[in-house]
Ligand SMILES: [Ca+2]
């Protein structure tokens with residue numbers, strides 16, 4: 001291969017993998033899914049987490065595979081999966097035991113994206129101050145993984161992907177209320193927050209924090225009001241599709257949520273619906 005071809009091939013591979021953020025998104029599709037917690041995407045598939053399961057979907061919404069026993073073999077007790085990410089053929093899941101609004105036994109569990117089987121886990125550093133894991137995000141450019149905390153949302157926690165070592169936390173100012181999912185692109189963190197009260201028909205929100213300066217604190221800015229969901233409910237995980245740069249946001253509707261746990265249904269619903277909202281970038 002000529003040198004310029006090699007350089008071009010490396011450049012093309014690099015740009016194809018890097019998600020890019022837009023400033024304005026338009027809803028193009030809603031896909032019913034099984035899981036109520038998180039979403040991730042690679043070039044060919046969507047991955048969805050339920051509280052106790054992992055699902056793999058073709059991008060037309062067809063269910064391809066599932067693992068309904070994802071805690072088998074894990075080194076710590078577990079009953080809850082939050083938002084997930086996928087990178088280099090592996091699914092990263094923030095896992096814990098979650099009971100009545102509090103988490104314990106936090107771990108980053110890594111699964112094979114083909115078989116959905118568990119491979120290994122990255123240990124939580126309890127001294128970091130993190131008390132819950134609602135979601136995580138891989139920083140593809142820097143080889144890091146970040147965890148967010150729904151109970152005490154003041155900080156995001158950074159770990160090294162290769163060694164699993166805890167590195168630092170970043171102070172969010174202001175703190176979004178009831179964070180759910182996070183996703184990192186171009187050094188900036190997108191956060192979903194379940195800050196709209198579904199009892200009052202309030203929409204939930206996405207926020208963005210620029211972490212590129214490496215500082216101990218980051219300013220959180222509004223990114224998008226999610227007022228185009230079919231009914232205000234519980235916003236969950238989010239991701240950017242690396243093939244299309246579509247914004248993917250999971251949301252639940254129909255169930256009344258108290259302290260993070262479903263407690264009965266709103267009028268007109270006899271079950272909770274889980275939907276993947278697919279947004280195309282328009283600028
Ligand atoms: Ca969640």
Ligand SMILES: [Ca+2]
Nearest residue numbers: 194196233234
């Ligand atoms: Ca809400």
